[in-house]
Amino acid sequence: MGTTTNTTVATDTTEPPCFSADQHVTLANGQIISIQNLAAGDHVLTMSDDGKRFVASEVAFFIHAEMNRTSVFYTVTTVSGHQISVTPDHYIRVENNGYIIASQLTLNYSLFVAHLNHPVRIRSIKKEFKAGLFSPVTFAGTILVNDVFASCYCLNNLRGTHYEKHHLYAPFRLWYYIAKYYLRFGSDIYDMPRDNIHWAIGIYVHYGHYVVFIYRSLRALFLMSLIEFFIRISEIIHPILIKHVYY
Incomplete structure (x- = not known):
């Protein structure tokens, strides 16, 4: 019979979204490597959102990469024997x-x-202490770790769903893309440090409540603008349609 642990929602919002150091990822060429050896620019396998097909996605940066640190992980094992620790x-x-x-x-x-x-x-589901904290972020926002489909994100001060988190981290993915492919900078410019949380991401997460508020406000404003645009177009088109019907 399977075992489980207390499933109370975690309240520590300072912990970065991470996989433990003993996890593995699959590169787009099929090679399996330790997540410790993964780097920005590598192309890894993930899956489509419905889990029906493979997708190759480039690693843009690491939110966190630290080997010499122990943290609490949930090790989840499936009936097929696949296991992931996050x-x-x-x-x-x-x-x-x-x-x-x-x-x-x-x-x-x-x-x-x-x-x-x-x-x-x-x-x-087993709750345990394990070494290493590694959190690669791909352009897809997802990744296969030990062949299990997972997000690159977590619930921290940047409150929101997986999809909202993917939008919120878009500026960092954009910087990587521009720095690497347009400005042709070396990896020392766009790559994140391997021993801690990058200072820019640290500030971003620290003021996460404000970031989320601005993001949702802009999204609501955009939606309201679309509604207003639709109303304006309708006001123009409707009289024309009515006139066409009657004449």
């Missing part, structure tokens, strides 16, 4: 429920696993 607030893709954080997982959920044609039920 920090409590890290998002994982589950069947029918989108992305939820690891501390909310139960044995009733099923995960998406590479090379299998169907989601796989969770067999056990």
Whole structure:
């Protein structure tokens, strides 16, 4: 019978979204490497959002990369024997429920696993201390770790869903793309440090509540602008249509 742990939502919003150091990723060429050896510019395998096909995505930066640190991880094992270890607030893709954080997982959920044609039920969830904190961010915002489909993000001060977090980190992905492909800077300019959280991301997360407020306000403003635009267009088109009908 599977085992599980207390699934209370984690409240420590300072912990970065990370995978433990003993995890592995698959490069686009099929090579399997330790997540410790992954670097910005590498192309890794992930999956489409519905979990039905493979997608290659470039690693843009690391939110965090630190080997000599121990933290609490949720080690989730599926009935197929696949296993992934993530920090409590890290998002994982589950069947029918989108992305939820690891501390909310139960044995009733099923995960998406590479090379299998169907989601796989969770067999056990173990809370344990493990070494290393590694959080690569791809352009897709997702990654296959130990063949398990997971998000690159977590629930921290940048409150929001996986999809909102992907939008919120867009400026950093944009900087990487411009610096590397347009300005032709060396990797020392756009790559993140490997021993801690980058200072820019640290500030971004620290003021996350304000960042999210601005993001949601702009999104709401854009939506209202679209509605207003639709109303204006309707006011112009409607009389023309009415006139056409009657004449």
